[in-house]
Amino acid sequence: MRRARRTLAAAATLAVACTTLTGCFEEPTPHDAVRDFLVGWQSGDYDLAAGRTDGDRAAVRKALSDAKLELDAASFRFKITSLSMTGEEAKADFHVEVDLGENNPLWQYEGLLPLHLVDGTWKVRWSPSVLHPQLKEGQRFAVDTDPKPRKPIVDRNGKPLQGNTAFYSAGVYPARLGDRAEDAAAKLSAITGYAQDRLLSRIRSAPPDKFVPLVTFGRARFQSMQSKLDAIDGIETQRQDQPVNPEPPRQIVGSVSALTPETEQKLGGPERAGDSVGKSGLQEAYQNYLTGSTETKVVTLDLKTxxxxxxxxxxxxxxxxSVRTTIDRDIQAAAEQAVADTETSALVAVQRDTGQILAVGAKGDMSQEKHALAGKFPAGTAFSIVAADALIKNNVSPKLRLACPEERTVGGARFVRTGQPTGVTSSATLQEHFAKGCVTALASLARRVSAADLDESAKAFGVGLPWRLPLKSFSGSLPELSSDADKARAIAGQNVEVSPLGMALVAAAVASGTWHPPVLVTDPGSPDPAAEVAQAPQPAPVPLDPKVRTALTSMMRAGAMGTSAQAGKGRVYGVKATAGNQYTWFVGWQGEVAVAVLAKNYDAAAEAGGFFAALQNSP
Structure with missing residues (x-):
């Protein structure tokens, strides 16, 4: 498709060139000879071009055709820069643009057409130097390419997050192939789907003694195709190990495949046969960094040697x-161990002081990117962390005593307590109701805070902010709160959607005293090398009110006590919450690591406890 577009562009340029040259030149000058030669060369009408030279017509036609093949050129474009005559001699200087295809840069150089009168007709004095000033008899063009092996994705300590996988490149040594090039290209095209003319052009444009990879296969496809490849005379196969077999977090790292005809057309990038292509995760997002671009040389070769x-x-x-992530392999191993004991859950761990993502785990129906980073789930009473920020700023004390009835109506919205919170009396403090997730007690505070206050606190904890990650993510959403009922539902987390990543950052904000936007990759800075300037900046960190942080720290210490999150050594802070009939949350931290766990039909606090215990036992 890319090559077709370039051919069309060349045709348009040709039309302009013809009009310009015809309009500018009149007989009896060498203008027509210059025009016809360059127009014929550019358009592929080599007979027209050859007829305007003093050389053997067949030999000139072949030289022009060979030049296009030897350069694997998508198009030639010419512009006359000067024309001068001295008696029966003339010369035309012209500028050349050669599109080498494969998305390489244009090759530009200055050419010279010497002309002389032959029996009263201006002719181009033919020699190979007409094609390029440095091309001589007994020489040819060639394009020498050197693709870069794929670089690995690494964790925060530079350890690879994938192992090697074997790829197999079917290709040729042109010198060994001889006159079998067309036959080999045709047969390889028939079994792979690559265009025959493209395969043949790659063979003919390459240095004869260098292996030219034409088609690349993964292990399974190579094994299924091996017998067919072996049957093609002249085709050889080389194995190349590339660091593409993902290790945890596998869905974040992403998968890689060999280049196919379809992906080659779709990418329009620097990829060539022999390259691998990221299909998902960071492998896809950072494809152009991990593969770089091919080193390309245009050279002349001696035809004999x-x-x-x-x-x-x-x-x-x-x-x-390489792409350096914020993932910590040891912390990721603890996350993998924690989610392994569940049927369906997602876990995100972040560094409390930076927002850097340390681990992402998922099990069952949950995926690491779609659900852990980008999932939209009801916040449930876990959102009371954010609501408490607004309440405390409005002078609602954590020591305020509240009833926890089985049922309560606020502004027409009905709230039902799920069971009798253990250890909470009917007139316990807000801190106790927060710790145990008494929805009826929390909802009763709707009139103590304004909609604007709740919205401001949500944004202070990153909810709804336009943060930026190289993979899909969700920062949360808080609807417009137009009534006491809406505010009560928000305090209870019933009309708020969040992701596990978003809630891990909420925990980190309380732990550190400042909310930070998430970070997954530290180097390079942008997934697209061309978009580093264009991307919007990350939201700025937001410091918490010290008074609020002190109160929330005590409330979240109380929230973790007595739960299975406090299973190992060291203090755990957090809150266990429900979200509907199936989901439970645990949002909290221990030491430098903040975590959010969302589990389906399972105790999220127990999963968090398993994570913290595994972390303590890790290297």
């Missing part, structure tokens, strides 16, 4: 780099 004679142009390509 196949050795390089001259370097005409070189593009070093963009250097590919």
């Amino acid at each position: 196949g050795k390089q004679v001259a370097l005409l142009k070189e593009w070093l390509g963009r250097t590919n780099v």
Whole structure:
């Protein structure tokens, strides 16, 4: 598709060139000869071009056709820069743009057409230097490419987050192939779907003694195709190990496949046969960094020896780099162990002081990206952490005594207590009701706070802010609160949607005293090398009111006590919450690690306790 677009563009340029040249030049000058030669060369009408030279017509046609094949060129474009005559001699200077295809840069150079009168007709004095000033008899063009091996994705300590996987490149050594190139290209095209002319162009444009990868396969497809490949005379296969087999967190790291005809057309990037393509996760988001771009050289070769004679142009390509994430392999292992004991759950752990994502776990119907980072789940009474910020700022004391009836109506909204909270009397304090998640007690405080206060506190904890990650994520949503009923539902988390990532950042904010936006990749800064300037900045960190933080720390210490989250050594802070009939939350921290756990039909606090215990036992 890319090559087709370039061909159309070349045709449009040709039309302009013809009009311009015809309008500018009149006989009896060399103008028509220059025009016809360059228009014929550009359009592929090599007979027209050859007819305007003094060389053997067939030999010139072949030289022009070979030049296009040897450069694997999508198009040529020409612009005459000067024309001068001295008696029966003339010369035309012209600018050349060669589109080398494969999304390489344009190759531009200055050419010279010497002309002379032959029996009263202006002719181009033919020699290989007409094609390029440095091309001589007995030489040819070639394009030498050097693709960069894929770089790994690594954790915060530089340890790879994937192992090696074998890829197999079917290709040729052109010198060994001889006159079997067309047959090999046709047969390889038939079994792989790659265009025959593209395969043949790659063969003919390459240095003869260098292996030219044409089609790349993963292990399974190679094994299924091996017998067919072996049957093609001249096709050889080389194995290349690339760091693409994802390790935990697998869905965050992402998967990789070999380049196919479909992905080659879709990407429109620097990929060539022999490359691998990210299909999901960070492998897909950072494809252009991990693969870089191919180093390309345009050279002349000696036809007899196949050795390089001259370097005409070189593009070093963009250097590919590893992608450094904030994942900690040891903490990720603890997360994997914790979710393994559940049927369906998601767990996100972040560094309390930075918002950096340390681990992402998921099990069953949950996935690491779609649910742990980007899931939209009811917040339930876990949102009382955020609501408490607004309440305390409005002078509602954690020591305020409240009833916890089985049922309560606030502004027409009905709230029902789920069971009798253990250890909570009918007139316990707000801190006790917060710790035990008494929805009827929490909802009763709706009139003590305004909608604007709740909205401001939600934003202070990142809910609804436009943070930026290289993968899909969800910062949460709080609806417009137009009544006491809406405010009561918000305090109880019934009309608020959040993700496990968002709630882990809420816990981290209380733990550190400042809310930070999430960070997953520290280097490079942008998934797209071309978009580093265009991307919107991350939201700024938001410090908590010290008075609120002190109160919330005590409330979340009380929330973790007596739960299965406090299963190991050291103090755990948090709150256990319900969200509907199936989901439970635990949102809290221990030491430097803040966590949010969402479990379906399972005790999220127990999962958090397992995570903290595994973390204490890790290296």
